[in-house]
Amino acid sequence: MAEGPRRRGAARTDELLRVTLDLATEVGYAGLSMEAVARRAGVGKHTIYRRWPSKSALLLDALARVWTTDLDYHDTGDVRADLREQFLRSAPALSTPPIGPVYRAVIAEAQSDDALRATLHERFLVTVEKSTLERITLAQRTGELKADAELGFAAEVLCGTLYYRALLSTRPVDEAAVDGLIDLFMAAYAT
Known part of the structure; x- marks a missing residue:
């Protein structure tokens, strides 16, 4: 029925x-x-x-309805491959409907609305950073990344770079950009 x-x-x-x-x-x-x-x-x-x-x-x-479930990390045991796959999979979501244009509009509105900005940070940015931090912390525990490295800021930089390109820049989040970012991360943190 x-x-x-x-x-x-x-x-x-x-x-x-x-x-x-x-x-x-x-x-x-x-x-x-x-x-x-x-x-x-x-x-x-x-x-x-x-x-x-x-x-x-x-x-x-x-936005959360379409954002969270489709953009979780896969764990293949290779942090470089997992970061790359995640970033290349999530980049189009930030630039195409339904998420891209709506998310940009919310970010613009959040610049003059402190409550919206705080909510946006807690509901989206913290979630993205946390999932990235969890994935790279797992890589640290399995010996792929330096054991003594503090990874919180690294997770923020990884995510922030992609957000900057996708939301504020005219430069693409393409394979070259993703590979360059991950190369920098691995050069600093890989064992």
Whole structure:
């Protein structure tokens, strides 16, 4: 039996997040509103506000829906190969719909909204840095990287370089850029 327009729970939430991303891609962060999402989804505003207190919370949940699961590290036992594969796989997400344009708009808005900036940092940047740190710490434990190296800043630099290129620069995050970054990292930290 097909679901009718009165979906509840997880199905409704998924639909609202999808509609939010679609609409944000079309109109940008500034043009997005809770009311527009409700209209597009065919629900009342109260349905949206019951789940999300603000436009930024709604949009960040929508981004998280497509961001987190597809961009986890693979562990082949070769840190260089795993970093390379991860960076080449995630780079297009930062530059193409649905994540790329919406994420850039959120970052722009976050420059004048301290609460959004803090939320963006906690929900996305910390998550990306943490997964990178976990992968390189594993490589350190298995002897691929220097045992006495402090890797927290290295994880931040690895991620930050790619974010800078993808979000603020006109230079591509291509194989040459990824290989150059990993070469620098390995030269500093490999055993």
